[in-house]
Amino acid sequence: MTEDTTTSDDEIGSRIESLARDLVRTINTAPAGQREQLRDMAVHLLRDEVEFVVPSSGVDTPPSGASNPFAIGIPLLLVGFVMLILFPPVGLLLCAAATLMMLWGIASVVLARREP
Numbered sequence: 001m002t003e004d005t006t007t008s009d010d011e012i013g014s015r016i017e018s019l020a021r022d023l024v025r026t027i028n029t030a031p032a033g034q035r036e037q038l039r040d041m042a043v044h045l046l047r048d049e050v051e052f053v054v055p056s057s058g059v060d061t062p063p064s065g066a067s068n069p070f071a072i073g074i075p076l077l078l079v080g081f082v083m084l085i086l087f088p089p090v091g092l093l094l095c096a097a098a099t100l101m102m103l104w105g106i107a108s109v110v111l112a113r114r115e116p
Contacts, residue, residue, distance in 0.1 A: 070105025073098040 027038045077098035084091025 068105045069101045069108065073101030073105060076101060 023042055027035055027042065030038055076094060080091050080094030080096075080098050082091070083094055
């Protein structure tokens, strides 16, 4: 951050503090029964009117819904071991499915790193 940015941030911060103090003084001059309503109105106006701009970064991020099959295979393997004791055929299938999921997860990571 440069010195100009820091100075302008300080100026903006002090201006916001000054405006907030003016707003507090104005609300405090209102009748006592209306102060809470005026405060709520000021808060809602600030929430509704302030625009948020999300800076775009140059880094590609994976979609939020993406999950690694390896992470799904771990609990599946644990359930498979429990089912192996209770009902062996189902337990074997779950363990096999978990092993395939974990191998798929490892392969997807390796292949994703190899791509340019």
